[in-house]
Amino acid sequence: MKKLQLLLALVLPVLGASAQSKMDQDREAIKSLAGFYKVTFNYAETFSPDDDYKFHERHRSSAKEWAVILEDSPKKIVIQHLLVMRGDSMIIKHWREDWTYEDPQILVYDKNDTWKKVTLSANDIKGKWTQKVYQVDDSPRYQAIGTWVHVDGRHQWQSNADSPLPRREYTERSDYNVLNRGNMLYLTPKGWMFEQDNKKILRTESGDKLLAMEKGMEEFIKTDPKSFGYAQTWWKQQQNFWKDARETWDAIFAANNVIKLTSKVDNKLLYEQFFALGDQSVKENWSSAKNKEGIRKIILAYLAKG
Template identity: 90%
Template sequence: MKKTTLLLALIITALNINAQTKFDQDREAIKALAGFYKVTFNYTETFSPDDDYKFHEKHRSSAKEWALILEDSPKKIVIQHLLVMRGDSMIIKHWREDWTYEDTQILAYDKNDTWKKVTLSANDVKGKWTQKVFQVDDSPRYQAIGTWVHVDGKHQWQSNADSPLPRREYSERSDYNVLNRGNTLYLTKTGWMFEQDNKKIIRSESGDKLLAMEKGMEEFIKTDPKSFGYAQTWWKEQEKFWKDARETWDTIFAENNVIKLTSKVDNKLLYEQFFALGNQSVKEKWDSAKNKEGVRKVILAYLSKG
């Protein structure tokens, strides 16, 4: 009886060690996404069920990007991306990704700038990480769930989620209204790759119709941090404002089961309002309460109850 009990205890211990090792590998893979990078963006449409469909031109571009870790707790890792342009003289706060472990609540994109709160079961998210992607103004973009896989020295995470149109097409196209993203992230010797197999969807009350499929490759190649000097100075000046912005958005998300955003208010986009507030916060004496009040006022102006 004692031998059986001891054997069972050893098996349980071994399982716990393996589970912890997997969890630690997950966390290390996520944190490896942070760093200083040269990024190349390549997208091309590959297929359409409509024989008369005219494929759009390929999209190719490159930029420098700094991805920095804002929060590193056991079950949550927050990474902010900053776009570095014109050498190191122009900084744009870019997208943000929050990684949460076994998170049972997400905002799922529907259509027409509308996200709906969805609650999942513990079994649905067991051992999985959610990547919550936010736009430049920290409004939602998409949230996807997947399992990190670590095999033969390779580290990979896959997911699928609906999102609004990408920025590269948002102001140029109206022939579809949902981008169904097939996302694969994997680490490389020089950084990491963000590979996409996307479907451009026309979503209506009668259902979804596939317009075209697209292949995307975003390659993040590590580069010299010395060329990001101004970016680091810029973020030190702005980071308090954006911390307040994130916390204000979290309150808004908690208060609403549906987030529906209006495109423009007073002929201004939401991110234009946020960038102006961020710049204003640098010039004025810091007041977090006042800052959050201003951010909330802006968000509510764009938040539709309809």
């Protein structure tokens, strides 16, 4: 008995240190996604089961992007991306990613701007991180679960999730309504890579039909922070409004098992309403309470009933 106690006394601290080391590696990898970057976007359709399908043109573009950490707690890291255009004279609040550890609830995309809340088992989430990706107006986009792997000097995370059409095709195509995303993130000596193996799917009541497959490569290369001066000033002015937006959305998510959004209200997209309200809030120095009142009113106008 004494030998067993001695063995446990020696082994348990080592196991605890090992688990903590893995957690620390995960957190450091996630935080490495933040920074100042030049980003290149490359997408190409690669395969279709339909011999008559006409492949769409490849998409290539580039931009500068600042990814700033908004929250850093042991089991949650929030990173906001800001798109920097026209040198450093035009800023667009871009996508946001919330990383949560062993999170039991996610929003799963169905189709036609509808997400459904799903509760996962302890086995499903053990040791895993959820990446919750949000649109420019902080409405949901997709949420995916995966395990960070650190081996042979490689740090990567892989997942699969359904999402709406990407913005590069959202207003141009109606031949499919779900993008099934095969996502892989991995760190590189110059920054990080977001590699995708996507399936473009037409989802109907009778099931899913594969339209085409697509390869995506988004490369984030670290660049000089000096060219992001206005972006940092802009975000300092806007950040309180968007904090209120996140908190208002969180309350909406908590109160609804299904989120279904209407595409336009008064012929305006949701993000147009949010951007205008954010600018007005900064200009008139609104309080948090007034921000949340205006934000909630906008969200409810776009939240479809039933």
